Amino acid sequence: MPNPSLKVVDVAVEFSGLRALNGVSLTLSPGEIVGLIGPNGSGKTTMINAMTGQVPLAGGQVMLGDKQISGLTPRKIALEGLSRSFQIVRLFNNMTVLDNVESAALAHGCSLRVAREKAQTLLGEFGLSPRADDLGASLSYGDKRRVEIARALAADPAFLLLDEPAAGMNEAETEALLHILAGLPKSRGLGLLIIDHDMSLIMRLCDRLHVLAFGKTIAEGKADEVRRNPAVIEAYLGSEAARA
Amino acid sequence: MSRHLLTIAILAGLVLLLVAGVEALGIRVFNRIATNLCISLVLVLGLQIFMGNSGILSFAHIGFMGVGAYTSAVLTIPAQMKGMALPDLYGVLQGIQLSPYIAIIIGGLVAAAVAAVLSYPLMRLSDAAAVITSFALLVVLHTVMTNWSNVTNGPRTLFGVPRATDLPLAAAVAVLAVVAALAFKESRTGRLLRASRDDEVAAGALGVHISHLRWRAFVLAAFVAGIGGALWGHFITSFSPNAFYLRETFVILGMLVIGGANTVTGAVIGTFLVTGAFESLRAIEGALNSARIFREQVIGVTEVVLALAMIAILIFRPGGLFPTREIGALLARKFTKRKHAS
Numbered sequence: 001m002p003n004p005s006l007k008v009v010d011v012a013v014e015f016s017g018l019r020a021l022n023g024v025s026l027t028l029s030p031g032e033i034v035g036l037i038g039p040n041g042s043g044k045t046t047m048i049n050a051m052t053g054q055v056p057l058a059g060g061q062v063m064l065g066d067k068q069i070s071g072l073t074p075r076k077i078a079l080e081g082l083s084r085s086f087q088i089v090r091l092f093n094n095m096t097v098l099d100n101v102e103s104a105a106l107a108h109g110c111s112l113r114v115a116r117e118k119a120q121t122l123l124g125e126f127g128l129s130p131r132a133d134d135l136g137a138s139l140s141y142g143d144k145r146r147v148e149i150a151r152a153l154a155a156d157p158a159f160l161l162l163d164e165p166a167a168g169m170n171e172a173e174t175e176a177l178l179h180i181l182a183g184l185p186k187s188r189g190l191g192l193l194i195i196d197h198d199m200s201l202i203m204r205l206c207d208r209l210h211v212l213a214f215g216k217t218i219a220e221g222k223a224d225e226v227r228r229n230p231a232v233i234e235a236y237l238g239s240e241a242a243r244a
Numbered sequence: 245m246s247r248h249l250l251t252i253a254i255l256a257g258l259v260l261l262l263v264a265g266v267e268a269l270g271i272r273v274f275n276r277i278a279t280n281l282c283i284s285l286v287l288v289l290g291l292q293i294f295m296g297n298s299g300i301l302s303f304a305h306i307g308f309m310g311v312g313a314y315t316s317a318v319l320t321i322p323a324q325m326k327g328m329a330l331p332d333l334y335g336v337l338q339g340i341q342l343s344p345y346i347a348i349i350i351g352g353l354v355a356a357a358v359a360a361v362l363s364y365p366l367m368r369l370s371d372a373a374a375v376i377t378s379f380a381l382l383v384v385l386h387t388v389m390t391n392w393s394n395v396t397n398g399p400r401t402l403f404g405v406p407r408a409t410d411l412p413l414a415a416a417v418a419v420l421a422v423v424a425a426l427a428f429k430e431s432r433t434g435r436l437l438r439a440s441r442d443d444e445v446a447a448g449a450l451g452v453h454i455s456h457l458r459w460r461a462f463v464l465a466a467f468v469a470g471i472g473g474a475l476w477g478h479f480i481t482s483f484s485p486n487a488f489y490l491r492e493t494f495v496i497l498g499m500l501v502i503g504g505a506n507t508v509t510g511a512v513i514g515t516f517l518v519t520g521a522f523e524s525l526r527a528i529e530g531a532l533n534s535a536r537i538f539r540e541q542v543i544g545v546t547e548v549v550l551a552l553a554m555i556a557i558l559i560f561r562p563g564g565l566f567p568t569r570e571i572g573a574l575l576a577r578k579f580t581k582r583k584h585a586s
Contacts, residue, residue, distance in 0.1 A: 052449060078451035086449075092442035094506060094568045095435075103439040106432050107451040133577065135568060136442070155450060 003030040003081070003158040004065025006051070006191060011060035011070075013043075013050050013215075020046045022215040023060070028159055028191040033181070035206035035223070036195045039235055042212040044195045045087050048161045051193075052084050053077045064158075079108070083157030087164050087195075089144045093137035097128060097147050100136050104154035115154070122150040125180065141168040146177070153184075159191045160184070166198050174198065178205060203227070211235065251572030252426060255512045256419045259285070262516075263415045275411055281519040282414035283476045285512065288499045289421040290468030292511040294461045295500065296425075297434050299441030300370070302378040302462070303493055305469050307385030310488030311358055312351035312470025313477035314389065314396050317405045319347040320478070329404040332394045344408030348474040355470025360463045367458040370444060382493065389485035396485060403482035409475045417475060421468055425508045426570070428464060433457050438506075495522075498550050502557050504564025509571040514564065521553070522546050 006028040013021040021043045028034055036044050049055040051062055053074040062070035069077050092100050098119055105115035123129045126146045131139065149165055166174045178201055184192055196202055209226040211219040213235040219226050226232055266278040291305045319342045321329050326338055366377050390399045428434045440447035440454045447454060477483060503514020525546045532542045557564060
């Protein structure tokens with residue numbers, strides 16, 4: 001049975017009176033890659049935080065199939081199958097890379113042995129096997145990001161939400177990451193939501209785009225349609241550029 | 245896997261070496277010091293189980309040592325002595341006189357049960373709030389011990405506890421505690437708890453039930469502390485509630501912090517180093533005083549040196565001497581690196 005879709009319905013988030021998200025709706029289906037883009041401060045990270053329960057909602061709801069998951073704790077939402085990475089990498093710094101990745105599998109009920117096998121396979125896929133025994137804190141920025149994604153995948157998520165996975169990576173690393181991410185929906189049947197400022201990565205990776213500005217949806221649809229949308233161009237480049 | 249066995253072998257080997265050395269020398273003072281060291285080791289390892297894996301400083305630990313010591317004492321003081329030692333003891337407990345070995349285990353279980361009830365709501369706290377409540381818990385336990393005259397003889401010394409702890413028993417329990425602490429650290433609970441220690445938000449987002457895992461570690465730590473306290477009670481044979489308060493708390497904390505709270509190796513090495521330093525300083529202090537080199541008596545050198553050592557460690561090596569990796573893992577890495585190099 002295929003996984004149900006993840007539906008964000010009319011979600012609002014407030015930070016002491018400021019509306020960071022204002023009535024945003026988004027659907028993420030298994031097997032697709034959706035890019036969440038928008039200028040700085042438009043609410044992209046808040047959107048992921050709202051979906052995974054890290055910030056409380058001021059309105060709207062998040063549904064997984066028929067089940068409402070908004071209002072649950074981040075832990076319960078994670079156990080429902082939502083995995084995420086963080087904009088500022090959050091590794092377990094005093095644990096080895098292997099332990100970092102294993103922990104996600106353990107949290108989802110794998111035995112010690114199965115968790116170890118799963119972690120080793122993932123490290124292999126991400127080219128991190130040589131670093132398996134190094135401490136999280138000792139890695140380069142790009143490696144940290146990859147470990148965090150591998151860790152999120154070790155939970156066998158139905159939906160993976162990545163917050164700027166390519167930030168801090170060089171071109172070759174970004175290319176390798178793109179290759180891995182592009183294969184995920186097929187190989188694992190998961191739905192992938194990705195935030196990034198690297199437009200070439202987003203354009204090559206995503207089936208659909210969802211554009212936020214000032215906490216509101218200003219466009220959504222197929223990648224090349226969205227790119228030509230005047231509202232999007234205005235949000236990114238200012239109104240002068242849109243008129244030109 | 246082999247590196248864990250290597251760690252156990254080295255740490256247990258240290259304890260066994262100590263026992264063999266002391267038994268071969270046959271000097272009574274050394275025997276007493278070594279027994280005290282093994283008991284301290286049990287207490288430090290108990291604290292490591294909670295603090296090392298959860299990353300939360302706990303002051304309450306020594307309170308549970310007291311719970312174990314009093315429980316075991318009440319269950320083992322001979323019936324005819326109880327009239328004198330504990331005149332107000334409840335009737336039900338008056339006739340009970342168990343073997344100390346059984347009573348020591350019950351001491352651990354009672355400490356764990358008390359911890360299970362008291363700590364359940366507290367484990368949701370983090371950082372400073374958690375540290376402060378653990379300190380409050382120590383004060384509460386101490387107040388109960390000094391005032392519950394029926395079972396503790398109040399603030400007065402409780403005497404008549406049968407002597408049952410000798411060096412081999414203390415060493416055997418210490419080795420078991422080493423194995424338990426390492427096994428817990430590598431268990432599912434221990435690993436996930438360490439993840440939450442490094443990053444609470446990320447661990448929560450992975451689905452880790454942090455407060456529940458902390459609670460498990462706290463209860464196990466209290467069990468080990470209770471066992472350690474009961475062992476100590478059957479070694480010293482008379483004690484008052486003051487034995488389970490601030491002084492002991494800071495000695496045990498000092499051992500763990502200097503060695504490195506995150507590793508079992510750190511707990512063991514810290515205990516050995518601090519005990520060694522303590523006993524040699526005490527001997528120097530005694531020699532100075534009996535030689536009358538200074539006009540006044542020299543006192544408090546041990547405390548001053550421990551405090552300085554802790555400050556130095558916190559400045560220059562905040563994670564302690566063994567901050568992240570166990571000795572077995574360190575040696576295994578060294579070995580494989582050399583192999584790669586050649």
